[in-house]
Amino acid sequence: MRVIPKSIATSTLERQCVSYYKTANIRTSNGGIGMKLTSSKPTLDDNDNKKHSKNLKMARYTLTYFDIRARGEAIRLLFKYAGVEFKDVRIQRADWPKIKPTTPTGKLPYLEVDGKILPESGAILRYLARQFKLIGDNELETAFADSVVETYRDFKANIRPYVHVSAGLANGNADELYKDVYVPNRDIAFKYLESVLAKSESDFIVDSGVTYADIFIAEHITTLLYLDPSFEKALPQFVDYQQKVFALPQIKDYVASRKVSKV
Ligand SMILES: N[C@@H](CCC(=O)N[C@@H](CS)C(=O)NCC(=O)O)C(=O)O
Known part of the structure; x- marks a missing residue:
């Protein structure tokens, strides 16, 4: 008989990604977050574009997710790949019921940038991939x-x-x-x-x-x-x-x- 790996959800935190809390969704109360991005096409490895890179590094991004990998980690990795700083807010399970109603969709992750809140991991990934030139050559x-x-x-x-x-x-x-x-x-x-x-x-x-x-x-x-x-x-x-x-x-x-x- 196949041995099931020690439960993949060894902690309740790790379960959050595959469970759905019943708290009602209420609109966000989050505010703006600072500097405006000056370019949507930074080149991070090109001397001519150091200025863009600097601006991106200075832009304040906040990623809010649980303290697990799941839908948040590829996003974190894009920031790391680009060498762009971001605030990595990790919500603890015990705090989630209180926080959930303050989030845009009642789900995590969401990214705050330039005063705007962007939910949906796929949209965040593609947005950052475009910012960081991780989308191929054409x-x-x-x-x-x-x-x-x-x-x-x-x-x-x-x-x-x-x-x-x-x-x-x-x-x-x-x-x-x-x-x-x-x-x-x-x-x-x-x-x-x-x-x-x-x-x-x-x-x-x-x-x-x-x-x-x-x-x-x-x-x-x-x-x-x-x-x-x-x-x-x-x-x-x-x-x-x-x-x-x-x-x-x-x-x-x-x-x-x-x-x-x-x-
Ligand atoms: N389509 C959304 C799904 C987000 C989602 O289901 N997030 C889970 C964690 S991975 C969540 O917030 N669960 C807590 C809840 O539903 O209360 C995305 O890809 O961002």
Whole structure:
């Protein structure tokens, strides 16, 4: 019998991402946050654009999320990759019922920038990816990175029944869900990713090099490595891929020293 990994939701904090609190949604009371961005297209590795980089570094971003990786960590990684400072507000579970009604959608994460509040992790990711030039070299590459991320999001949604049962949030047979739901979806998703990487001229999803899609997927592979005892054996090339992304000098140290969170 397959041994279920020690529950992936070892703490109630880690459960927050897959549970839905019943508190009613009420409009935000959050205020503005400071400096205006002067450019939507900073180049962080180009001397001619040091000015933009400086402005971005000075812009005050606040990311509000729970004290877990889940939907927040790829966003944190984009900031780290770009070397752009941000306030990393981590809500503790005990405080959430009180805070929830003050948030725009009753959900986390949301990003505050330039006095505006931007909910939705996907929109935040794409916004920052555009800001930090992590969207490939042309519009087709951008669309392709988006496309791969959407496919990956579907995979995440498809395996949710297994994740919920495995995390003790729903009743069900974890072994059956693993076999009948998780593994088939994993294999379809990663077969597709394998073909994408095989066709790429770089080690990453698009030909021109790393994009936010790589960071998003490498980040989630961390969760799969906790969730799926056979991942490493079944898909060693994706452990290598994750390591390649995590070895990027901009994020290497952060990944090595960040707080452990199973989801
Ligand atoms: N579509 C939203 C979903 C946000 C979401 O479901 N957030 C979860 C945490 S991962 C949450 O806020 N749960 C607490 C609650 O629903 O009260 C996004 O991607 O940002």
